[in-house]
Amino acid sequence: MRVSSATPLSANELDRIDAYWRAANYLSVGQIYLMDNPLLREPLCPEHVKPRLLGHWGTTPGLNFLYAHLNRIIAARRQEMIYITGPGHGGPGLVANTWLEGSYSDVYPSVSQDESGMRRLFKQFSFPGGVPSHVAAETPGSIHEGGELGYSLAHAYGAVLDNPELVAACVIGDGEAETGPLATAWHSNKFLDPAGDGAVLPILHLNGYKIANPTILARIDDDELDALLRGYGYEPYLVAGDDPAAVHQQLAATLDEVFDTIAAIQYGARTSGDTGRPRWPMIVFRTPKGWTGPKEVDGQPVEGTWRSHQVPLPAARDDAAHLRQLEAWMRSYRPEELFSPEGAPRREVVDWLPGGDLRMGANPHANGGRLTRDLELPDFTAYGVKVSAAGETVAEPTRVLGNWLRDVIKANAPYRNFRLIGPDETESNRLGAVFDVTDKVWRARIDDVDVHLGPSGRVMEILSENTCQGWLEGYLLTGRHGLFNCYEAFVHIVDSMVNQHAKWLKVSRELPWRMPVPSLTYLLTSHVWQQDHNGFSHQDPGFIDHVANKKADVIRVYLPPDANTLLSVADHCLRSRNHINVIVAGKKPAVTWLDVDAAALHCARGLGIWDWASNDQGDPDVVLAAAGDVPTREVLAATDLLRQHLPDLRVRVVNVVDLMRLQPPSEHPHGISDAQFDAIFTTDRPVIFAYHGYPTLIHRLTYRRHGHDNLHVRGYKEEGTTTTPFDMLVRNDSDRYHLVMDVIDRVPDLARRAATLRQQMVDKRVQHRQYICRTGEDLPEVRDWRWPAS
Amino acid sequence: MRVSSATPLSANELDRIDAYWRAANYLSVGQIYLMDNPLLREPLCPEHVKPRLLGHWGTTPGLNFLYAHLNRIIAARRQEMIYITGPGHGGPGLVANTWLEGSYSDVYPSVSQDESGMRRLFKQFSFPGGVPSHVAAETPGSIHEGGELGYSLAHAYGAVLDNPELVAACVIGDGEAETGPLATAWHSNKFLDPAGDGAVLPILHLNGYKIANPTILARIDDDELDALLRGYGYEPYLVAGDDPAAVHQQLAATLDEVFDTIAAIQYGARTSGDTGRPRWPMIVFRTPKGWTGPKEVDGQPVEGTWRSHQVPLPAARDDAAHLRQLEAWMRSYRPEELFSPEGAPRREVVDWLPGGDLRMGANPHANGGRLTRDLELPDFTAYGVKVSAAGETVAEPTRVLGNWLRDVIKANAPYRNFRLIGPDETESNRLGAVFDVTDKVWRARIDDVDVHLGPSGRVMEILSENTCQGWLEGYLLTGRHGLFNCYEAFVHIVDSMVNQHAKWLKVSRELPWRMPVPSLTYLLTSHVWQQDHNGFSHQDPGFIDHVANKKADVIRVYLPPDANTLLSVADHCLRSRNHINVIVAGKKPAVTWLDVDAAALHCARGLGIWDWASNDQGDPDVVLAAAGDVPTREVLAATDLLRQHLPDLRVRVVNVVDLMRLQPPSEHPHGISDAQFDAIFTTDRPVIFAYHGYPTLIHRLTYRRHGHDNLHVRGYKEEGTTTTPFDMLVRNDSDRYHLVMDVIDRVPDLARRAATLRQQMVDKRVQHRQYICRTGEDLPEVRDWRWPAS
Secondary structure, eight states: OBOOOOOOOOHHHHHHHHHHHHHHHHHHHHHHHBSSOTTOOSOOOGGGBOSSOOOOOTTHHHHHHHHHHHHHHHHHHTOEEEEEESSTTOHHHHHHHHHHHTHHHHHOTTSOSSHHHHHHHHHHBTSTTSBOSSOOTTSTTOSOOOSSOSOHHHHHHHHHTTOTTEEEEEEEETTGGGSHHHHHHGGGGGGOOTTTSOEEEEEEEOOOBOSSSBOTTTSSOHHHHHHHHHHTTOEEEEEEOSOHHHHHHHHHHHHHHHHHHHHHHHHHHHHHOOOSOOOOEEEEEEOOTTTTSOSEETTEEOTTSGGGSSOSOTTTTTOHHHHHHHHHHHHTTOHHHHBOTTSOBOHHHHTTSOOGGGSTTTOGGGGGGGGOOOOOOOOGGGGOOOOSSTTOEEEOHHHHHHHHHHHHHHHTGGGTOEEEEESSOTTTTTOGGGGGTOOEEOOSOOOTTOOSEESSOSEEEOSOHHHHHHHHHHHHHTTOEEEEEEETGGGGGGHHHHHHHHHHHHHHHTOTTSOOOBOEEEEEESOGGGOTTTOGGGOOOTHHHHHHTSOTTTEEEEOOSSHHHHHHHHHHHHHOBSOEEEEEOOOSOEEEOSOHHHHHHHHHHSEEEOGGGOOOTTOOSEEEEEESHHHHHHHHHHHHHHHHHOTTSOEEEEEESBGGGGSOTTTOTTOOOHHHHHHHHOSSSOEEEEESSOTHHHHHHHTTSGGGGGEEEEOOOSOOOSOOHHHHHHHTTOSHHHHHHHHHHHSTTHHHHTHHHHHHHHHHHHHHHHHHHHHSSOOHHHHTOOOOOO | OBOOOOOOOOHHHHHHHHHHHHHHHHHHHHHHHBSSOTTOOSOOOGGGBOSSOOOOOTTHHHHHHHHHHHHHHHHHHTOEEEEEESSTTOHHHHHHHHHHHTHHHHHOTTSOSSHHHHHHHHHHBTSTTSBOSSOOTTSTTOSOOOSSOSOHHHHHHHHHTTOTTEEEEEEEETTGGGSHHHHHHGGGGGGOOTTTSOEEEEEEEOOOBOSSSBOTTTSSOHHHHHHHHHHTTOEEEEEEOSOHHHHHHHHHHHHHHHHHHHHHHHHHHHHHOOOSOOOOEEEEEEOOTTTTSOSEETTEEOTTSGGGSSOSOTTTTTOHHHHHHHHHHHHTTOHHHHBOTTSOBOHHHHTTSOOGGGSTTTOGGGGGGGGOOOOOOOOGGGGOOOOSSTTOEEEOHHHHHHHHHHHHHHHHGGGTOEEEEESSOTTTTTOGGGGGTOOEEOOSOOOTTOOSEESSOSEEEOSOHHHHHHHHHHHHHTTOEEEEEEETGGGGGGHHHHHHHHHHHHHHHTOTTSOOOBOEEEEEESOGGGOTTTOGGGOOOTHHHHHHTSOTTTEEEEOOSSHHHHHHHHHHHHHOBSOEEEEEOOOSOEEEOSOHHHHHHHHHHSEEEOGGGOOOTTOOSEEEEEESHHHHHHHHHHHHHHHHHOTTSOEEEEEESBGGGGSOTTTOTTOOOHHHHHHHHOSSSOEEEEESSOTHHHHHHHTTSGGGGGEEEEOOOSOOOSOOHHHHHHHTTOSHHHHHHHHHHHSTTHHHHTHHHHHHHHHHHHHHHHHHHHHSSOOHHHHTOOOOOO
């Protein structure tokens, strides 16, 4: 690892930057411990100390040190920069820094830069009615929570895409570095265009310990660590020590060198058109955990060990020795030199900081809605599949969508504000039309045989759902737009990431100063009913259940039944803000039921009776409902069978696109009223509901509805293997024949009258089984079935 | 990277190993394409070709090549070895190899080593009623699916722990290598004890392409790849080429060297007691994707590109040119030299293979139930908290459990068959008693300041839930026992892994030859109601919902209300087989309700009326039910309030430990009958149910029960921040005061009579809010509440 030996700071600069650091540390300790006496005007007494001490000291002095030095760079170079706090539990540090630079008080005026503001600053931290203990949506300048750990680096890369003037300084905790998502996110440098994108400066904060253990990267040899980081494609610089003055000089020198290198790389790429992959610099910052905190507590070493991870003096309120130690610790920062008697930061401590939007707490990229430009969206109806009669036209829904997405990319090319992201599946998901107008960005070696790869491009593919999600989150939170296309089963890999993003959005929506950001939209294709070829491991429709647990204000789920409804839904989602949209759609050739205008209307309603398929004359004997493309087809096929065999049975066909319409309006803003629900589903007729996923979700959404006891749901019940598409339905009792059986079993007085038909359905299922085991293909009558022309 | 230049194979050996490889390739191609004419006795015609061609050729020849050479090592050294197929979609390869060595026919006698068996072998692959296209539970010798990608290396390490004579040869696809879980699993070498554990041989199968893209690791310079692998702590060997004869020699030489190195490392550690971290060897195997397959198809290059990923001749049944090309391809392996006229492998092709249990398809470790030894479990009742009156004794449930786990570890130390695994949280989860008898294994540097770290130990901690889960899965599937302790919110990181494990168990249970393996048991603590200090990001109880979607035969969910019930549940789970057990339990001081005998009885029943807390005289006005430790306390506190203020209200208190008891027996084997359910919950009285997690789960489990319309569930509704424990309940309307309000609102005719009490409850909530915002602490009456002595 490189070590910079220059000493660029004058004595005066060194004093000032150290004073700033001490101020940030003082304010951090104050937040963790105090609810009063913020300036230590009087000796600390137990009443000044919070009764519950909640916070993380260990990482904080390092975060403060880095923040101080990055400010020096920003001020000197007028460099646009945001700060990604991987160790997000170091929340007090970020709050302290933004308070010192004034950006905190800008958004929270009551937390002013004076004694009363400082008192509030201290008390509110980790306190009921106050602010969380972690860097969170409430923290100005942040786009990253850091509670779960693992996503900082992917977020940083996402943020700088298409922001050529921006640098994301990304502090990575050495604990976080052990996670899988972080371990692979290093490779993001193979997807960064030094001409069109900004730069990420990864700073591995090697303070050595997690909660109760050392970290792996702190306990391998320097040579091994150096090899690892070079293997990831970086040029590592080492800044290490525990003497503040020496480390100040070393970090300042290193940052000078590193930012010169970044500038040189960018200048080169932007002037020469070089399309190679630069070796971007990164920093290993090895300083003690809990630096400047208590060296020992109760006879145990604390500074430089895991014991400083959270609150080093846990008994400060109850134990006089702890309290005295706390006071000595806080006074060691010499607060009288840092703050005026009125509690404001002294001029010389902060007058060298960057101002305005250059302050990292005020950088507009970190409040991305401020910068969002609406997408130019071509009129989707022009891309619709022609449908002169229902069920006549076959199309591959995602391929149709691909044509529209191609033109979305084209129309927004000048604004560089849209990315299509996915794990190696864009072509497989039949969105390949986009490659007519853009490439997949790829900065590793390109060979002659490759297609659609280029040094820049709107499509990003890496075989890591975590990295895809992290990139996209970073891109959206800085105000741009995107779409994540993914196999349905494997999107569970990002379950926990979507949890955290949903939580971020939930809190953001409650903060008036956070501007709405474009929604996170998933296109889940290659779904459970179209993974017959890959088998059981690829079959899981449970992501919908997962997101349905999140706040109703945030989540939306769409199951467009055909190509034209998919277009309409996608158009809607790309216009939306602050949501998580889940779209599940097929990629295989399938019937298009609605012309594009009818599709738009149906999607606007979200659910409705399909009159053209119903013969209920306003008074059905049974309601056949569907949500999902394959279930819709099976419901219509079952309806066709019922018409042929039981022509006087009044069947109502209902289709649900917007799944949350099923909930009561008290539970979800899209929910329809009970009156509407009753009008569609009736209160007393059997409803056979063919659903795309696990049946219990439909019960969960509708359990308070009047007709719920009459509702019978079919769906995936975790039966699968490599087989035929129709066999997947049969194995899960969701095929047309079984739906007909369900109708016969549930419509009063039908059982005897339709006994022959029921037996035929049973026989059909046996016949199907025998046929596929012989031929490997579905029955021709299944494959060739079409809705009858009227 | 090292390159071995020796040529250890004699001409005869080279011929034989190459013949074996050709046989495996022939059989692989046959499986993908043919349903008849397996020996090509007649020219191929369309009827011989399957109508749906489903499979993955690209990785298969490489997998076959490696399998062949590992067999040479096994035979020469009598080395116990299992084969982990990261690129699990190369299913035909593993089936082909196990058929050749005879282990396939051992478990599937109808797929015999003759022409009819070969016909069956071919037809069954990816065919309805046959076998999946991927390596799966159905494949002998496998403990790893490889459908989702990312977990091979962690599985391999898990398998060799405490199996000192075993080597897991782990083929890692270069696509898979991009995933987060794989990228961090390399660090597992810091947790391997060369004396007590076996060895993992990672083989990075660098064939260059994913579905539609090159792979990152194939497109960085060799120097960079070398640095990366050295940075991960390995000694990399390169085997590369496309000339089979040369690659045969190179791989044979490399494997000789590598297995010598492994033996030397192990010998050193086992004789000298060296506790250092060895630099384990690994192999980079760079050969063409789709090696020996069609060079070109329809004018496009195929061999050596991503176009050979799946089925290189997709129109073999319909296009005469494709069909001819297929036949030429298959005949290029010279099947007449490989198989007798009767269809058996020729003697000279297979007579050098290892036999019996040394065959990788028959290795008992890969059917771990064959080797499982029951745990010695100390009588848990001896560890119980003394309870002379309900609610009298306070204990930290997980700390109590820790004492028992300490003795579980001690009792089973001689058998080396139990591991406690978690991401840096064993101490934080208050299981620290285990460190009285064992260490956390740690093979990186140990410093003086460290505690409980050692070169070997029963506890494993890495800050990667993915790696933890992968290790444990590998350990369990090879027949040993373990427990995964984890923060509740972050276990979502392994959602998709638990999906895949559940699918594996579901299929395994249907295979008579797969012996039951110990269950995967989660201890989720630091749960949603005890993460008030870490805040919103740490609050998510949805893992229960997630597992509840899996097959009922496999999943179990337990919510022990106190320390003694936790002991009973843990004892039960560690005895179970083939399940996924989720235990949610608190770590903070809490009241113990039942003495240990009553606890055991309550857990055996799974749910029941707590008579000691009820005054319903068999005919309640209201049922107050709880599942979860904190909800149980709130229900009892609410009951106490009701007793004080409405002494004539007949309240029944019900507690649920085994959540799946709530389902009908048709849905889950633990489900109680409707009659039992009705007897406990009544059919017509209001039931106020305080639940640990998202309320909808309770509705989902009970929607078919008679009394469902009277059921009102409180639980977590995604409202959280850093606050006090009780405030978390108030924010989610799950506190005792709100439960009392719910009772008043729902018991007929109570509203007017209890109007004053209701208003008091509203006031209490306001008072709580004011109090915590002032003091930071919960109301004393909340903190100090105890169930009244009778």
